[in-house]
Amino acid sequence: xxxxxxxxxxxxxxxxxxxxxxxxxxxxxxxxxxxxxxxxxxxxxxxxxxxxxxxxxxxxxxxxxxxxxxxxxxxxxxxxxxxxxxxxxxxxxxxxxxxxxxxxxxxxxxxxxxxxxxxxxxxxxxxxxxxxxxxxxxxxxxxxxxxxxxxxxxxxxxxxxxxxxxxxxxxxxxxxxxxxxxxxxxxxxxxxxxxxxxxxxxxxxxxxxxxxxxxxxxxxxxxxxxxxxxxxxxxxxxxxxxxxxxxxxxxxxxxxxxxxxxxxxxxxxxxxxxxxxxxxxxxxxxxxxxxx
Numbered sequence: 256x257x258x259x260x261x262x263x264x265x266x267x268x269x270x271x272x273x274x275x276x277x278x279x280x281x282x283x284x285x286x287x288x289x290x291x292x293x294x295x296x297x298x299x300x301x302x303x304x305x306x307x308x309x310x311x312x313x314x315x316x317x318x319x320x321x322x323x324x325x326x327x328x329x330x331x332x333x334x335x336x337x338x339x340x341x342x343x344x345x346x347x348x349x350x351x352x353x354x355x356x357x358x359x360x361x362x363x364x365x366x367x368x369x370x371x372x373x374x375x376x377x378x379x380x381x382x383x384x385x386x387x388x389x390x391x392x393x394x395x396x397x398x399x400x401x402x403x404x405x406x407x408x409x410x411x412x413x414x415x416x417x418x419x420x421x422x423x424x425x426x427x428x429x430x431x432x433x434x435x436x437x438x439x440x441x442x443x444x445x446x447x448x449x450x451x452x453x454x455x456x457x458x459x460x461x462x463x464x465x466x467x468x469x470x471x472x473x474x475x476x477x478x479x480x481x482x483x484x485x486x487x488x489x490x491x492x493x494x495x496x497x498x499x500x501x502x503x504x505x506x507x508x509x510x511x512x513x514x515x516x517x518x519x520x521x522x523x524x525x526x527x528x529x530x531x532x533x534x535x536x537x538x539x540x541x542x543x544x545x546x547x
Contacts, residue, residue, distance in 0.1 A: 261303035264370045266362035267293040267543055268351040269397065270427075270506040270513050272419070274475045276443060284393075284410045285440055291358075291397050292404045293543040294425065298363055299348040300326070302370045308342040309334075316349045325360045325391055329367035332387045337378045343371060352536060354433030356507030358394045365398030385412075403544040421542055422501055422515040424522035428491050428529045429511045429536040434481055439508035442480045473504045481509035488512055491529075498525035 351359030393411035402416030499521035500514030516522035
């Protein structure tokens, strides 16, 4: 029996260091500006080519394993675009919490696109992969791109890779409940001015191609929506700062809050404190490729 080729990939989480909503399009999507950073925390995705169509398993998870899963849709999109025959068996080991503002599902979809392209000998160019990624989800192009941090505009599909100076240790605190991205965007009001929940300092960009400023303060327009409904997130941010984080912010539409720490010692103390309360929903990680 011929054993088909396989591959195991990491599907990293991300955080948004900056997220501003600049408008709403006629199709209902919001225009945004965001600085994203990939993390070492990652799902694992095992792919093996088959002749029997597409299958997906998510052991230990209650995620769907059909077309309602972005990884499954990514495989369908790849084979439709490439015109190749065959299929793939996919096993997804979830480590990144879902509906958490960390891009876990989008990253899984991107890993499928990249992995299948590699297994089939790169029939699609990077531009073609990015074109496939955008309809799957706003964050998917970022995870497909060959960069660990990027400035994104549009609905997130227009990317400029960059390098950003961030502290080397990151504590992620997920309070254990999911937040609907759709609900957050539907309840965001463009006329709202200011964000009372910002706790942080300025970060520096090493290159500024496509970015109109050389430094920015951590900021997230969507915090005002999510924190107003879940005040616990504001308390988590304050506690991270009290533990020594140089900055703290909610990622994406939440509910995960991250703290950026200069020292491993402070980060581990904070991680241990939150882990007593939230258990496995707390993570100690690092930027995937930090410029410190």
